[in-house]
Amino acid sequence: MIGALVAGITGSGGASLSSYESIASATGTGTSSANIVFSSIPATYTHLQIRAINRDTLGGTGTSLFYVRFNGDTGSNYVRHRLWGNGTSASSSGAVSQSFIEIFGSSFYSGSTNVGASIIDVLDYASTTKNKTTRNFSGNDNNGSGFVNISSGLWLNTAAITSITLVPEQGFGTATQFALYGIKAAA
Amino acid sequence: MPAGATYEPIATTTLSGASTWTFSSIPGTYTDLIAIVVVTSTTGNSFHWRFNGDTGNSYSYTVLEGNGSAASSARSSSDTNINIYSGVGTANPSMFRTHFMSYSGSTNKTVLSEAANDKNGTGIVNRLVGLWRNTSAITSITGTTFAGTLTGTATLYGIKAA
Numbered sequence: 627m628i629g630a631l632v633a634g635i636t637g638s639g640g641a642s643l644s645s646y647e648s649i650a651s652a653t654g655t656g657t658s659s660a661n662i663v664f665s666s667i668p669a670t671y672t673h674l675q676i677r678a679i680n681r682d683t684l685g686g687t688g689t690s691l692f693y694v695r696f697n698g699d700t701g702s703n704y705v706r707h708r709l710w711g712n713g714t715s716a717s718s719s720g721a722v723s724q725s726f727i728e729i730f731g732s733s734f735y736s737g738s739t740n741v742g743a744s745i746i747d748v749l750d751y752a753s754t755t756k757n758k759t760t761r762n763f764s765g766n767d768n769n770g771s772g773f774v775n776i777s778s779g780l781w782l783n784t785a786a787i788t789s790i791t792l793v794p795e796q797g798f799g800t801a802t803q804f805a806l807y808g809i810k811a812a813a
Numbered sequence: 814m815p816a817g818a819t820y821e822p823i824a825t826t827t828l829s830g831a832s833t834w835t836f837s838s839i840p841g842t843y844t845d846l847i848a849i850v851v852v853t854s855t856t857g858n859s860f861h862w863r864f865n866g867d868t869g870n871s872y873s874y875t876v877l878e879g880n881g882s883a884a885s886s887a888r889s890s891s892d893t894n895i896n897i898y899s900g901v902g903t904a905n906p907s908m909f910r911t912h913f914m915s916y917s918g919s920t921n922k923t924v925l926s927e928a929a930n931d932k933n934g935t936g937i938v939n940r941l942v943g944l945w946r947n948t949s950a951i952t953s954i955t956g957t958t959f960a961g962t963l964t965g966t967a968t969l970y971g972i973k974a975a
Contacts, residue, residue, distance in 0.1 A: 646820035651844075651974040677845055677972070679915045679923060711877030711886025711940075718884075731942075740944060743914040743923040765925055765942025769873040770890045774942040776877070801920050805844060805974035807819065 645812075647671070651805040654798030658683055662792040664806045669752035669786050671808030676746040676790070678804045680733035683797030689766055689773060690733035693726035693793040694746065696758065696781050700725055708777040726793060727781070731773035732764040733795070733802075741801055742766035751787040758787060825968045828852060833957040836969045841917035841950050843971030848954065850909040850968075854901035856961030861894035862911065863955045864922065864945050868893055871946050878928075878939035894957070895943035899928035902936075906965055917950035 652662045667674070682690040695704075702723040708730060709718045732744040744764035750756055760779035766772045781787075792804060823846075826834045839846065850860075863872070870891040876898045877886050889896065901907045907930035914923050922945040930937045945951075956967060 644819055646972075648819045648973055648975040677912075677914070677974075679918070679920070681920075709877065709884065711875060711884075713875045713886055713888030716877055716879075716884035716886045740921045740946075741915070741923055743912070743925050743942065745912060745925060763925055763927070763940060765875065765923070765940070767873050767875050767923065767942045767944040769944055769946060770888075772875045772888075772942060772944075774875050774877045774886070774940050776940050803844075803915060803918070803974075805972075807972075807974075 645810040647808045649806045649808050651803065654800055654802030656683055656797060656800045658797035660797055662798060662804055663789060665789040667788050667790065671752065672750070672811040673809040674748040674751045675807045675809060676804060677807065678732065678744045679741040679802065681738065681741050681799040681801040682733045682735055682795050683799050684735045684795055685737060686735035687737040688735050689731055690735050690742070690795045691728055691730050692732055692795065693728055694760070694779065695726050695791040695793065696783070696787045697785060697789055698791060699783065703782045705780040705782070706777055708775060710773050710775040712773050727760060727779035729762055729764050730777065731766050731775045734766055734768065736799055738768060740766065740768055748787065754786055755784055757782050757784060819973050821971050823969045823971050825966060828963045828965050828967060830962040830964060832962045833955060834967055835953055835955040837953040839952050839954065844915065844974040845972045846913040846916050847970045847972065848911045848967060850956065850965065851906050852901055852963040852965030853906050854903055854958070854961050854963055857900045857903050858958055858960040859897050859899055859901060860956050860958045860963065861896045863894050864951045865949060865953055867947065872943065874941055874943040876939055876941040878937055880937055881935065895924060897926060897928055898941055899930045899937040899939055901963065902930055902932050905932060913951060913954070919948055921946050921948060922951060
């Protein structure tokens with residue numbers, strides 16, 4: 627059974643003075659197989675943004691990644707396309723019928739002293755008529771190695787997103803920090 | 814309860830023929846910082862970032878770029894700065910956005926940067942990840958051109974997590 631560190635929303639309502647609001651944040655526990663879940667996401671924003679730094683618990687010094695799922699959906703309902711640079715050449719790839727959206731080059735293994743970084747935009751997350759698109763920017767530089775990535779993700783489901791599950795390669799180390807933000811359109 | 818203002822302007826610098834500028838005395842109260850620079854250049858040369866006045870070989874970066882003909886990638890290791898790795902327009906403004914992630918945290922510092930530089934027939938679009946091998950909190954950020962001077966604005970924003 628996969629444990630979950632839940633960083634749900636407590637409290638409710640309240641007029642916002644800003645169109646870019648912090649919703650929730652979470653820190654890695656260093657426990658293998660422990661996901662981070664942002665739950666009970668209100669439908670009151672237009673877009674969401676996840677900002678993160680990461681280091682995995684898996685041993686070694688190489689590059690790592692994490693995965694994103696919506697509303698607990700573990701089915702083959704995700705698609706992604708990626709463009710990346712490894713410091714020598716640029717490459718591209720795509721994948722359909724995935725059980726998650728991969729955020730490549732967003733982390734390092736536990737033996738590195740550095741962290742990967744990522745910014746994930748979840749667009750029109752509360753729509754009930756559109757499948758959901760993400761725009762992802764991530765990278766990890768290890769002073770001689772590393773990757774910079776841009777990718778798009780697609781969740782083939784028109785349901786409003788009410789939860790986001792972040793899945794590590796092995797575990798989110800204690801240097802890992804996730805923050806979820808909501809962006810409101812003009813009234 | 815969602816927070817109030819989360820994305821706050823910290824400082825804006827008007828660049829009028831400037832070759833360098835510094836955001837200083839940056840408070841450690843935010844989670845991430847974002848610098849947005851919109852400028853033209855007298856020579857078209859790029860600029861770079863340094864932190865806390867560190868001029869040592871403490872920086873590195875990996876970049877992905879497209880020049881309108883091909884996509885490519887490059888890297889610099891043990892460098893004296895994080896190069897934005899894009900020229901700057903001389904007639905039309907170029908836009909740069911750099912995210913300084915967990916800038917006051919206890920790890921070495923990772924930045925994600927974007928460049929948009931279209932010159933109506935030439936230009937660069939890039940994404941870059943940079944590293945400052947220092948666990949100190951970033952309290953100052955200095956931008957400096959490789960050559961020439963810049964005209965435009967540089968604004969620093971702070972983002973607070975819950």
